[in-house]
Amino acid sequence: MRSVRARAALGATVVVALALAVAGLAVLLVLRANLTDQAGLQAEVAAREVAGQLALGTRYDELKTGDEDDHPVQVTDEDGRVVAVSKDLDAISGTGTDRVTPVPQPSPAPSVPGDTDRHGGEDRDDDEDDDGAAGAGTGRQEVSTDDPDFSSGTATVDGERADYRFASVEVTDSAGQPLTVHAGAPLAAEQRAVGSVRGAMLTGLPVVLLVVAGVTWLVTRRALRPVEGIRREMAAITASEDLSRRVPEPGSRDEIARLARTTNETLSALETSVERQRRFVADASHELRSPIASLRTQLEVGAAHPELLDVPGAVADTVRLQALAADLLLLARLDAGERPAAARLDLGALVHEEVSQRTGDRIPVAVSVPEGGGFEVTGSRGQLARVIGNLLDNAERHARDSVAVAVRREGGGVAVRVTDDGDGVPEAERERIFERFVRLDDARTRDEGGAGLGLALARDVAERHGGRLAVVDAGERGARFELWLPDAR
Structure with a gap:
């Protein structure tokens, strides 16, 4: 099932069906229990009524059992023998014995009620004598006040068999014989009620499930309509x-709206990345074409006229081409997410090393590194050396008379400041100069101005090392680039 709407509708229908089934079963069980309890109460009332008659000395064949069709009665003695049954009782089950034929035995003598005088008052002396005689001659008469025992069974009355709820009440008759009265109440009403409710549930359940499935389908379709619009647009x-x-x-402000916004943000980032990549490829091709064309021209002239071959120029073009290829390769690795090495190195010593190798610079570089060291950072030695070299190249290219490098501790890290006394960087261009292939000195030749990759490469490396590179205020004249890297400690 590939449709989300179909899966949602099916899932909601299954959940609702299970919930309704459980709820319906609980309702049926509670209804059955309540109606069974009511039938048991009716059976108890009937049993206690018969037990009261037995306690008063009523003969077994003279017991009044009410409506025999509604309340079949069976009386048993302590040995389980049947001593009395209600009229037209043909069969019974669930009372301990299924016999319905009473055992012949003499009926108990009726109890003698106390004499009363004509005015309704009792003669205490006569009453005491009668009570004493009754107690001695007829035994103790008593109906149990304990909760009766309940059971379910069947009874056949006048040829019709039905289910009953039986209550068993213990009683001691006037002769002192323990008896048990079993009286039943019909469960037909309970069965009809439970059957009606069950039938209504079985009839209504499919209707409810159809409604749930339809509503879920429509709601899900309406909710997923924007998703389909997003899908179509993405396909386009x-x-x-x-x-x-x-x-x-x-x-709306729901999850789908947030998904659409996130998708558009992703598309914007992707568009920017692709456009940047296109510009990068175009600019790289343009920058590579110039030294390659120059080198090819010199080699072709040298092949035709060896005496005219400009070897120093060819070497310079080759060196420039090699440096540009190295910069492009490093930028490609950084864009691919390459992580820098985790070596510990002293940034002050690295600055001294880089400056000492620059013997052919147009302007000498002044270095200021406090004694004692302690300028350790973590990263790639080769990449950080490339950053310092690019900053020095940029300063040499724009400086008039001086270039200075200073190293110091600052803000939980190590800062390297490269300052020149050139024309400086306009404040509006201080971020633009870190874009790839951007040069502010467009009037210069490419040979003098470089390819415009040095500063972009330096910032990328700094950020990969958890640091930053920016142009800061240098005062009235010149430019100052500050590289900050977190302390290795």
Whole structure:
């Protein structure tokens, strides 16, 4: 089932069906228990009524059992023998014995009630004598006040068999014989009520499930309509390769609206990345074409006229081409997410090393590194050396008379400041100069101005090392670049 709507509708229908089934079963059980308890109460009332007659000395064949069709009665003695049954009782089960034929035995003598005088008052002396005689001659008469025992069974009355709820009440008759009265109440009403409720549930359940499935389908369809719009637009973007298009954003503030916004943000980032990559490839091709064309021209002239071959120029073009290729390769590795090494190195010593190798610079570099060291950072020695070298190259290219490098501790890290006394960087251009292939000195030749990759490469390396590179205020004249890296400790 590939449709989300179908899965949602099916899932909701199954959950509702299970919930209704459990709830319906609970209702049926509670209803059955309540109606059974009511039937048991009716059976108890009937049993106690018969037990009261037995306690008063009523003969077994003279017991009044009410409506025999509704309350079949069976009386047994302590040995389980049947001593009395209600009229027309043909069969019974669930009372301990299924016999319905009473055992012949003499009926108990009726109890003698106390004499009363004509005015309704009792003669205490006569009453005491009668009570004493009754106690001695007829035994103790008593109906048990304990809760009766209940059971379910069947009874056949006048040829009709039905289910009953039986209550068993213990009684001692006037002769002192323990008896048990079993009286039943019909369960037909309970069965009809439970059957009606069950039938209504079975009839209504499919209707309810159809309604739930339909409503879930419609609601899900309405909720997923923006998702389908997003899908269609993404398919169109993929087919057209037009990353300037955006998916529609619904006016709601739900998860789908957030998905649309996130998708558009991703498309914007992707468009920017692709555009940046295109510019990068175009600029790299343009920058590579110049030294390659120059080198080819010199080699062709040298092949035709060896005496005219400019070897120093060819070497310079080769060196420039090699440096540009190295910068492009490093930028490609950084863009691919390459992590720098985790070596510990002293940034002050690295600055001294880089400056000492620059013997052919146009302007000498003044170095200021406090004694004692303690400028350790973590990272790639080769990449950080490339950053310092690029900053020095940029300063040499723009300086008039001086270039200075200073190292110091600052803000939980190590800062390297490269300052020159050139024309400086306009404040509006201080971020733009870190873009790739951007040069502010467009009037210069490419040979003098470089390819415009040095500062972009330096910032990328600094950020990969958890640091930063920025242009800071250098005062009235010149430019100052500050590299900050976190302390290795």
